[in-house]
Amino acid sequence: MSDQTHLTTALDVDAIRSDFPILQQKPYGRELAYLDNGATAQKPQCVIAAVNTYYREQNSNIHRGVHFLSEKATKAYEGARTTVKNFLNARSEKEIVFVRGTTEAINLIAYTFGRSQIGEGDEILVSEMEHHSNIVPWQILCEERGCTLKVVPISDSGEISIEDVQQLINERTKLVSMVYVSNSLGTVNPIKKVIDIAHSHDIPVLVDGAQSTPHMRVDVQELGCDFYTVSGHKLFGPTGIGVLYGREEILENMPPFHGGGDMIRSVSFSGTEYNSLPFKFEAGTPNIAGTIGLAEAMKYVDSIGYDAIHAHEQDLLAYATEKLQTIDGLRIIGTAENKASVISFVMDGIHPHDIGSFVDRQGVAIRVGHHCTQPVMEKFGIPATSRASFTMYNTREEADRLVEALQMVREMFG
Amino acid sequence: MNDEIKELYQQVILDHNKNPRNFGTPDSCSHDANGHNPLCGDTVHVYLTVNNGVIEDAHFKGAGCAISKASASIMTDIVRGKSVEEAKKLFEAFHKLIVDDSIEPDVDVYGKLAVFAGVREFPSRVKCASLAWHTMQAAIDNTNEVTTE
Ligand SMILES: Cc1ncc(COP(=O)(O)O)c(C=O)c1O
Numbered sequence: 001m002s003d004q005t006h007l008t009t010a011l012d013v014d015a016i017r018s019d020f021p022i023l024q025q026k027p028y029g030r031e032l033a034y035l036d037n038g039a040t041a042q043k044p045q046c047v048i049a050a051v052n053t054y055y056r057e058q059n060s061n062i063h064r065g066v067h068f069l070s071e072k073a074t075k076a077y078e079g080a081r082t083t084v085k086n087f088l089n090a091r092s093e094k095e096i097v098f099v100r101g102t103t104e105a106i107n108l109i110a111y112t113f114g115r116s117q118i119g120e121g122d123e124i125l126v127s128e129m130e131h132h133s134n135i136v137p138w139q140i141l142c143e144e145r146g147c148t149l150k151v152v153p154i155s156d157s158g159e160i161s162i163e164d165v166q167q168l169i170n171e172r173t174k175l176v177s178m179v180y181v182s183n184s185l186g187t188v189n190p191i192k193k194v195i196d197i198a199h200s201h202d203i204p205v206l207v208d209g210a211q212s213t214p215h216m217r218v219d220v221q222e223l224g225c226d227f228y229t230v231s232g233h234k235l236f237g238p239t240g241i242g243v244l245y246g247r248e249e250i251l252e253n254m255p256p257f258h259g260g261g262d263m264i265r266s267v268s269f270s271g272t273e274y275n276s277l278p279f280k281f282e283a284g285t286p287n288i289a290g291t292i293g294l295a296e297a298m299k300y301v302d303s304i305g306y307d308a309i310h311a312h313e314q315d316l317l318a319y320a321t322e323k324l325q326t327i328d329g330l331r332i333i334g335t336a337e338n339k340a341s342v343i344s345f346v347m348d349g350i351h352p353h354d355i356g357s358f359v360d361r362q363g364v365a366i367r368v369g370h371h372c373t374q375p376v377m378e379k380f381g382i383p384a385t386s387r388a389s390f391t392m393y394n395t396r397e398e399a400d401r402l403v404e405a406l407q408m409v410r411e412m413f414g
Numbered sequence: 415m416n417d418e419i420k421e422l423y424q425q426v427i428l429d430h431n432k433n434p435r436n437f438g439t440p441d442s443c444s445h446d447a448n449g450h451n452p453l454c455g456d457t458v459h460v461y462l463t464v465n466n467g468v469i470e471d472a473h474f475k476g477a478g479c480a481i482s483k484a485s486a487s488i489m490t491d492i493v494r495g496k497s498v499e500e501a502k503k504l505f506e507a508f509h510k511l512i513v514d515d516s517i518e519p520d521v522d523v524y525g526k527l528a529v530f531a532g533v534r535e536f537p538s539r540v541k542c543a544s545l546a547w548h549t550m551q552a553a554i555d556n557t558n559e560v561t562t563e
Contacts, residue, residue, distance in 0.1 A: 028416060349432075351479035353454045354423075357536055361416035369454055383455035383477060408415060412423060413480070414432070 010308040017393045019044040019300075030363030033398035038183050038342050038389030039367050040233045041214060043297070047237060050296040054289045061285055063262060077288050080295035081278075084243055087298040088228065089219040094248050094277035098286050101242035102210040103133040105229035106177070108244055108281065109206055110137035112254040113175070120146035122174045127152040127160050127189070128379055129182040132372040134208050138177065147174070154379060158185035158334040162193050169201055176205045180212035184371040184387065185334030186317075186342030188212070195224050204250060210234055214391065215313060215340045217306040220245050232290065237297035241290030244281070251277050258283035309392045313341035316390040320399040327406050333385050341390035344371075347406070350413045352384040355406070362405040364398070421532030422539070423480065430484035435491050440473045449476075449549030450561045451541050456482045460490070460549040469493050469501055472550075479542050481533065486546035488526050498554055505547045512543050 017023050020042045025032050060069035062077045081093045090096055099105045124138050128151050138149050150168050152160045176198045180191045195205045204226035212218060213230045220228050230243040256263055256274055260283035265273040274280045320343055324330055329348030356368035367387045370377045388402055443461035450457050456478030463471035472490035493501045511517055511524060512533040519531030533543045552560040
């Protein structure tokens with residue numbers, strides 16, 4: 001990490017910032033330092049324009065339409081699927097299912113793969129750092145099916161150990177479902193190793209990619225995962241759109257999720273035939289504008305390039321980590337070797353909620369709370385943390401402003 | 415520093431946050447309840463000794479932000495010696511004070527509670543300020559659990 005601090009990054013941050021209209025806002029008369037990208041990222045003008053253009057020039061329902069606009073909309077929607085396929089390097093469009101986001105993607109797997117493949121006495125393996133969306137669907141399934149949720153513990157630095165994974169996997173394990181990058185700790189998990197271990201036991205793996213996709217290139221074939229999830233809104237795309245990638249063979253053998261229009265080939269009261277992939281999992285009118293916006297966001301990320309984004313973020317991570325540690329009584333939660341640009345911290349005697357309100361009035365937006373990872377809070381014996389999460393449009397100056405605001409909080413609370 | 419922040423974190427509030435009054439579990443009580451704000455994880459437990467409709471003693475325990483702790487501390491000070499009816503009326507007045515811009519935070523009317531008027535500029539913090547009061551109300555009404563959501 002420290003050798004990254006000397007890297008001059010290839011990013012033109014000023015140019016990038018000018019692509020994001022919202023960054024021009026002046027909350028409380030100050031420049032906006034938006035450091036809450038882990039919750040949701042801001043949208044570049046090209047994404048906003050793509051959604052706008054869709055509604056102005058293409059809006060229609062997709063598939064089965066015979067008129068001018070419907071053909072336009074269908075082409076744009078399926079074109080977006082191809083963009084996503086290329087972005088994740090899936091083998092075919094059949095492997096790309098549009099969903100609302102990571103939460104819906106994981107629920108889809110729990111309700112289809114889970115209900116059909118996981119039964120009494122079986123086990124599902126997750127880690128202690130999962131987001132609630134990768135815990136609760138499995139708990140619901142366990143209650144219904146009599147299976148058990150097993151948990152890979154995390155260390156004081158916020159890391160899992162491969163030995164623990166090895167030990168917890170056994171012949172009853174039917175699925176490993178794990179986060180790639182932790183939203184509350186920033187930890188980048190050795191997911192490839194986890195996948196390899198699971199696969200050596202023929203166990204499929206779901207990777208929660210909500211936080212990894214914004215920070216690093218993900219090639220699902222190279223990773224070899226069976227399922228991968230994307231939340232569009234964390235990747236500079238619109239809210240309410242996301243992706244479930246699934247290996248074709250595994251998706252093919254899964255029962256459908258929602259029943260309704262578009263997911264069928266033919267319906268009759270004597271029996272219904274389901275549509276082919278990926279449509280089998282896309283019942284009802286989808287978020288067409290969202291998919292178009294998401295595809296545009298992916299093109300935008302590609303135009304900047306993950307290498308440059310990663311170098312810039314790692315520079316900010318190292319810089320902010322060092323500066324934050326100069327503050328009296330501040331402790332960083334999550335000190336893994338391999339981290340994304342997410343920094344959680346607590347301050348002695350000052351509740352995160354007070355920190356959040358204070359720095360907000362200095363124009364610095366951070367998130368405070370349990371970040372939907374209550375087991376992580378429990379592990380560290382804290383009710384909540386403050387979290388700064390950095391992305392391509394953030395700067396060292398913004399990190400300085402956070403540190404300055406925190407110094408003021410320290411002074412005020414004594 | 416931002417003026418509204420100064421209004422919110424007045425010295426009185428910072429002081430009660432650091433040195434909360436009536437903090438801890440009393441040896442005995444007649445009513446108690448647990449309050450929880452799921453949004454930020456604040457918890458407060460309020461203990462009351464009510465005799466003939468009068469709150470003779472009030473304590474609290476819990477963990478939370480400065481606003482919720484100061485609010486519980488000042489509340490337990492203020493309701494001691496008040497009738498249950500008076501305490502409920504105070505809660506109503508307090509609630510208006512922390513949400514309604516049009517109300518003058520007159521010290522003659524609100525006493526120590528007036529320092530919480532700054533909360534109205536921070537809608538996300540209203541629940542922090544009112545948690546202890548909701549919990550007191552729950553204790554009086556014998557509902558043992560309350561959440562602010
Ligand atoms: C690691 C992780 N998983 C899952 C989710 C849920 O994503 P969404 O709310 O987009 O469904 C989030 C979002 O906060 C997350 O950070």
